[in-house]
Amino acid sequence: MKINRRHFVGILYDCILFEYASLVQDSHGQHSQQYTLSLDDLADSFAFVADFYKHHRSLMDIPCDQFITRNQLHTVAGLIDYIEEMDRGVFEIFPLPVELREDAPSFASSSSVRRERRRQERSGYQMGTSGLLSNGPSISASRGKGMNTSSTFQTQPWTDMYSHRGHALHPDTDTDLDDEYSIVIPGLSKTDIQSFLWEYAYMPEDYHDDIATLIRYLRRDEWLMNGSKGPIISFNWSLEGVQKFSREYNQNKIHKVQQREQEEVKRQRELTQKQQEEWNRQQELIREQEAQQRTKITDTFIWKMHESMSILPKASKEIDNLIKTLESEIGEFFDFCFVTLSAMGSFAAELHTNQSDLDLSLGGNVKHITPSSLADALQHYLYENVSISNNPFQQSLSSTLTSRVSFVDPKTAITCHLTLNDPLAIHRSKLIKTYNLIEPRFGPVLVALKHLVVHRHIDTYHFIPFSTYALELMLITFLQTENPPILPKLQQPTPHEDGDEERPLKELIVQGIDCSFDRDWAYYQGFGNRNTKTVAELVLDFCRFFGYVFDYESKEVNARIGAFRWRPDLTRTHTSLAMTSSGPTAGPSTGSSTSTATAIPGFLSRSNSSSSVTTQGSMSRLESVSYAGLVFHVMDPFMVSLNITAPCQGERVRMMKECFQEAYEALNEGDINLAFAHSSH
Incomplete structure (x- = not known):
């Protein structure tokens, strides 16, 4: 396959931007923090890449040192031309535009000192058997590329083969003049970071190990910083790389996504097939049976629907744990005041399904708790989609306007609605539950x-x-x-089975309202x-x-x-x-129609x-x-x-x-x- 070195270098350039962007953090998605990178520092990075390829050509997939020197990417002038050719200052996968700036940043002189210090460290860099370059004996290494061959290289002391001014093997005559040119790199949000890494994963796989290796040694020997961080791995060919940029890591990443998609397609196909088979079966039964059988078919359908929508015991236990945890968190947030959290609605009545929301009432010492402060508490404990709204149902149950706090529990993905101090709703739910149990x-x-x-x-x-x-x-x-x-009529006196006396109702007054009813559901079984x-x-x-x-x-x-x-x-x-x-x-029917239904x-x-x-x-x-x-x-x-x-x-x-x-x-x-x-x- 023909190698597109221009494309490879462009992706490498975007990866370098990503590494520097990781040094600043996005502020609430507003990209307010930026990193200013001098073009002289960027030129040094490309000079490092070119020299790295010269020393390790046999171990790399896409040598591009000649492309870098031919296009003067190791010089400020060449980089200016290169960046200006791009619409947004980025090549392809970096998610945000960068700005090419022509002014003198405050760090101009310090950047020259920093570059000089790096060059001095490289000149005298001595490494042991695990290092990259050494003045010691030669190291034999081979990279698995489908051939049973090996290449031997003699490590040499580091030299600036390509100065940022483009004069090979000439001494570096760096001045602060080049520091007048820089690019402004915006900080990335978590979404931007994930977008970049997924775009990178789908780049040609031959790029990955080279970029993983280059980023690793740029961090260690040129930048002297850890960039976007992440684990370091050792390749079989005696070099190291940043794991998230490597070929194996990204192939596995894509494979997992593809596998999940295939499983979902298979599941949907099976589900569709089952639904189609069930529909065909029902249609055949309707055709074969008389009117007397229609009720039986409908009855079977409803029971199956009820069973399919019922919540498993495990899910019910998760909801119970959610209520206990939420009650504890609210009490802790409000200085350990005594609060009680009770379920109401379908969950309390044991009529909830896998599509039901969870309705809750907060009681106890809630005098000083408002919907707004309750929303703050939920956000503090990282509940999602917290909002305050008027309760449309509660308005029909009371003359006063009642607010409720809605949110989503991230662990169970259950949508919850929390109301302050609504004991009547709890007793309504208990009444419905008693009828349901009977x-x-x-x-x-x-x-x-x-x-x-x-x-x-x-x-x-x-x-x-x-x-x-x-x-x-x-x-x-x-x-x-x-x-x-x-x-039965649970709120009315009920005669005993002998008919002589009535079962007494235990009086229960809540907020001045009679909430009495016979709660002994077992008595009415059958x-x-x-x-x-x-x-x-x-x-x-x-x-x-x-x-x-x-x-x-x-x-x-x-x-x-x-x-x-x-x-x-x-x-x-x-x-x-x-x-x-x-x-x-x-x-x-008493009419004259001959098509009367049975x-x-x-x-x-x-x-x-x-x-x-x-x-x-x-x-x-x-x-x-x-x-x-x-x-x-x-x-x-x-x-x-x-x-x-x-x-x-x-x-x-x-x-x-x-x-x-x-x-x-x-x-x-x-x-x-x-x-x-x-x-x-």
């Missing part, structure tokens, strides 16, 4: 519903302000009103066993109820009493929305519903109803007058109803892909 179908149904609403944009962060907490309360109330009921609906049937019936049956105009969802009741504050002046719609129920067994309508299962074409979307001023009401189980879905008004209510209708129609036809796909709403 009924094993609760978790899979909730995961499926969350998937449906998120992909149809009816969640907190998209078109409709709608929290997971609201969906949980809707599901609890729905299961409480099933026939027979699947969940409560819903009489209701044999599958997970798929419950999801389908839930979508049918909130898509076609529920009276959004006049009723509220109230999990505290376990009912969809008329709103107490309502003065009805309009006909109920539920009475103006023709939605599906458990009975067959009713799914076990889907019982609410006692206040008179709808029927019909074809998709006969399902009305309430086109004639005005939604202006309409508000969806989901009442908080503790703050009894608080509507947590108050922002869901007007056209947003219509969008939510239609999304549940769309999901129901897809599930009723057994079209899983459509049901769980992104909606156009």
